[in-house]
Amino acid sequence: MQITVNREPRKITGANLSTTLTELGFTSPAIATALNGVFVAAADRDTTTLRQNDKLEILSPMQGG
Amino acid sequence: MNFYGTEISSPLLMGTAQYPSPAVLVDAIKGSRTEIITVSLRRETASGQGDGFWNIVKSLGCHILPNTAGCHSAQEAITTAQMARDIFGTNWIKLEVIGHADSLQPDVFGLIEAAGVLAADGFQVFPYTTDDLIVGEKLVAAGCEILMPWGAPIGSGQGLRCPDALRAMRGHFPDIPLIIDAGIGRPSHAMQAMELGYDAVLLNTAIAKAGDPAAMARAMAAALEAGKIGYLADPIEPRDMAVPSTPLLGKADLA
Numbered sequence: 016m017q018i019t020v021n022r023e024p025r026k027i028t029g030a031n032l033s034t035t036l037t038e039l040g041f042t043s044p045a046i047a048t049a050l051n052g053v054f055v056a057a058a059d060r061d062t063t064t065l066r067q068n069d070k071l072e073i074l075s076p077m078q079g080g
Numbered sequence: 081m082n083f084y085g086t087e088i089s090s091p092l093l094m095g096t097a098q099y100p101s102p103a104v105l106v107d108a109i110k111g112s113r114t115e116i117i118t119v120s121l122r123r124e125t126a127s128g129q130g131d132g133f134w135n136i137v138k139s140l141g142c143h144i145l146p147n148t149a150g151c152h153s154a155q156e157a158i159t160t161a162q163m164a165r166d167i168f169g170t171n172w173i174k175l176e177v178i179g180h181a182d183s184l185q186p187d188v189f190g191l192i193e194a195a196g197v198l199a200a201d202g203f204q205v206f207p208y209t210t211d212d213l214i215v216g217e218k219l220v221a222a223g224c225e226i227l228m229p230w231g232a233p234i235g236s237g238q239g240l241r242c243p244d245a246l247r248a249m250r251g252h253f254p255d256i257p258l259i260i261d262a263g264i265g266r267p268s269h270a271m272q273a274m275e276l277g278y279d280a281v282l283l284n285t286a287i288a289k290a291g292d293p294a295a296m297a298r299a300m301a302a303a304l305e306a307g308k309i310g311y312l313a314d315p316i317e318p319r320d321m322a323v324p325s326t327p328l329l330g331k332a333d334l335a
Contacts, residue, residue, distance in 0.1 A: 021123040021124070022123075039126060040126035040127075041124060041126055043124065043130060043131045045130055045131060045134045045167055046124050046130070046167065047121060047163035047164070047166045047167045048163070049159055049163060052155075052159065053159070054159050054162035054163055054166070056162075056166055057166055072123070073123065073124045074121040074122060074123060074124055074130075074163055074167075075121065075122070075123075075124035075129070075130025075131070075134070075167070076119050076120075076121065076130045076133055076134040076137065076167060076168070077119065077120045077121060077122035077130060077133060078095075078096045078097035078098070078099070078105075078119065078120065078133060079095060079096060079097055079118050079119045079120025079121075079146070079147045079149055080095030080096075080097045080098075080118055080120075080147070080149065080234070080235075080284035080285070
């Protein structure tokens with residue numbers, strides 16, 4: 016199915032958020048996720064399923080003021 | 081001083097952005113002896129670019145204060161705070177809800193709304209706010225135990241634009257830790273904040289964009305220390321007229 020990852024269209028086969036992150040190469044433990052604007056905790060990624068046209072945001076630590 | 085149950089001795093909170101290199105950032109933070117540094121969340125790449133920065137931050141041993149910089153609505157800020165807690169493992173959040181893209185003025189209505197939701201969810205909120213007393217009261221009522229009024233617009237380096245309003249805020253909230261967040265440009269500005277009785281200063285650009293960030297970080301720390309000692313030493317009040325400091329008694333008649 017096709018989803019949007021950090022604004023980029025991506026094709027995935029993953030059944031849930033955890034496997035999708037691995038499939039897309041986001042393997043760092045220091046990431047946080049939101050699906051369609053709603054926060055998904057790391058502990059809930061295994062049970063979070065994705066649907067066509069979902070919007071996934073993957074964030075990581077960055078410099079900030 | 082005590083921030084949400086954590087004892088903090090340094091009155092300098094430092095941002096981590098805009099440094100010319102990671103090595104300069106590390107030097108500046110170590111030289112300033114700051115105990116709290118701010119960080120943000122931005123989009124990750126599959127190459128794991130956030131990892132390198134995160135490893136540097138962890139090595140510094142400072143308390144992490146994640147921010148919600150760039151959020152323009154309460155909901156955006158709430159979601160960002162939740163994501164920050166998931167990564168950084170802290171309930172601290174520097175809550176920014178921005179009203180204008182050009183002035184970066186806080187949207188205090190969205191700020192109060194987000195602060196209430198986050199405090200109820202166990203967050204310990206450091207709100208970036210204005211010097212408005214009523215807004216401060218509502219933030220405290222929402223669960224904030226710290227207030228962070230701006231001194232001037234973010235990154236402007238103008239110093240304390242409204243010292244009278246900041247003095248009034250200090251008087252109105254005698255028991256709430258007050259931190260000047262944004263607008264500091266020079267050590268004298270930081271010192272002035274402490275002379276007004278503020279507990280700390282949060283700054284980024286003034287150090288990161290200085291010609292010698294490590295030296296400026298030390299200068300800021302020294303100025304904050306001097307300002308704090310001066311405030312505690314109970315300074316004199318200004319007068320309109322001159323008052324001779326040398327005694328008149330015993331002056332020779334040489335006219």
